[in-house]
Amino acid sequence: MSNNQAQQHYKKLNDLLDSLPWYVAEYINHKKRKLSAASLLNYAHDYKIFFQWLKTENIHTDSKNQPSLELLQSLTTQQVESFLTYLQYELNNKEVTVNRKLSALKSLFNYLQNIAETRDLEPYIKRNVMAKIEFNELKESMETTANKMEGKILLGDEYEAFRQFIATDYGLQNKDNKKLYNFHLLNRERDTAIVSLILGSGLRLSEVVNLDLDDIDYSKYTARVVRKGNKEQYVYFSKLAMDDLHEYLRIRDNRYQVDKSNKALFVAAAMGPKGTPRRLTARSIEKLIEKYATAFGKPSLSVHKLRHSFATRYHAEVNDVPKLRRQLGHSSIQTTMIYTHISNDDLKHAVDKMDIPKDDL
Numbered sequence: 052m053s054n055n056q057a058q059q060h061y062k063k064l065n066d067l068l069d070s071l072p073w074y075v076a077e078y079i080n081h082k083k084r085k086l087s088a089a090s091l092l093n094y095a096h097d098y099k100i101f102f103q104w105l106k107t108e109n110i111h112t113d114s115k116n117q118p119s120l121e122l123l124q125s126l127t128t129q130q131v132e133s134f135l136t137y138l139q140y141e142l143n144n145k146e147v148t149v150n151r152k153l154s155a156l157k158s159l160f161n162y163l164q165n166i167a168e169t170r171d172l173e174p175y176i177k178r179n180v181m182a183k184i185e186f187n188e189l190k191e192s193m194e195t196t197a198n199k200m201e202g203k204i205l206l207g208d209e210y211e212a213f214r215q216f217i218a219t220d221y222g223l224q225n226k227d228n229k230k231l232y233n234f235h236l237l238n239r240e241r242d243t244a245i246v247s248l249i250l251g252s253g254l255r256l257s258e259v260v261n262l263d264l265d266d267i268d269y270s271k272y273t274a275r276v277v278r279k280g281n282k283e284q285y286v287y288f289s290k291l292a293m294d295d296l297h298e299y300l301r302i303r304d305n306r307y308q309v310d311k312s313n314k315a316l317f318v319a320a321a322m323g324p325k326g327t328p329r330r331l332t333a334r335s336i337e338k339l340i341e342k343y344a345t346a347f348g349k350p351s352l353s354v355h356k357l358r359h360s361f362a363t364r365y366h367a368e369v370n371d372v373p374k375l376r377r378q379l380g381h382s383s384i385q386t387t388m389i390y391t392h393i394s395n396d397d398l399k400h401a402v403d404k405m406d407i408p409k410d411d412l
Contacts, residue, residue: 056261060088067095071102072117074175078162087281089257097155100142104134120163124176128183131156135184146187157181203351205360210250214295216347218243224346237306237320241331242339244292244299245317246357248274251289253361253379256354258286260333262316267296278380286378362387 068076075098079091086094102118105111110130111118138144138152160181167175205213218239225231249259258276266275272293273285303309307318307328315330337354344352358379365375376387 056257057088060092064088064092064095067092067099071095071098074120074163074167075159077167078159081162081166082158085280087277087279090279094155094158097152098159100138100152101134101156104137108133120175123160123163123180124178126180128180131180131184135187150186153181153184153186157184203349203359204356204363205250205349205352206363209349210360210364213343213347213349213352214243214247214250214291217246217343221343221346238339240295240299240302240306241317242343244295245331245336246340246343247292247295248288249354249357250361251292252286253358253365254286254288255358255380256333256336259317259354260331260336263314264316265314266316269293276380279382282380284377284380286380 064079068079075095079095082091082094102111105118105122108130110126111122113119135149135153138149139146144152160176160179163175164177164179164182165174169175222232222235222239225235245259248254252274254274254276255278258274258278261277262274267273268275268285271285271287272290273287275283275285278284303318307320309318309328313328313330317331317336318328319331319335321328340352340354340357341350344350362375362379365378366372369375372384372387376384379387381387
């Protein structure tokens, strides 16, 4: 598993921590064993927004020093609610995003009150205002969310149709555009393998990006990934995904002129005369999915929607929520339960039968 991306996150994290109070750095260090570098970086960004807001509102007025523990301890519920209102109505954060940022603050304040200790074995703060703040109650039910998702994912025959579109039809559709056609010829095996792997495993974008050649077990049909919380896991993928991986690996070295020292599974062609092949970035994968999805006639498709597509299909065929939860790497089974609300044909059939005269049943 490549550590390049994690190292980049940690570098950005350390740079950001230089502008944050010392107790935030201490808390982040405490969390390093439990959370990924990406999650910690998100936390630090959330704290930066909070502390900047304290200055803007003149709650923190000492320009020479960072907000003190005493200041945090003296914050009122009204002030925190005002910050959450600022996030929602001035920064246009969705309710779920506000909840995530509030969760980050709750975790920090809990550390300061219940885990960290002074030399006198006293907590850093004795009063925790964040414990009094409730999360936004998300208005949508799981079923409403699932219904919205259903029109944006692949269902039924669309799985294979989208895969075939990437493998062949996109090129045929653009055969009169020499640039697009040649670019597709260069990358179609790679792009098909990426989509096939996500549709055949439900891997996250970051997990696909970080895959190395030796992370694939070709006999067990598994990929070694590091999931949220830095937990290593072997994730199963489909035979079709393996077939497409083999097709890609057959052309990988020569097509992209990859040096043997480059262990990245998915690579991009060298740019410029002196360029070298490099690991395909997350943004590059997002853009290629967007390109194919738009041409396919389903522009709402994204990498995450492909993951949803896998989960929906898995539940329909296997109907084992705990196994699906493990496959997807969800920390909470409630997150996985949303897929039980998509394509509920049994429920639809029961409702349809209500309109049939009893004599016809």
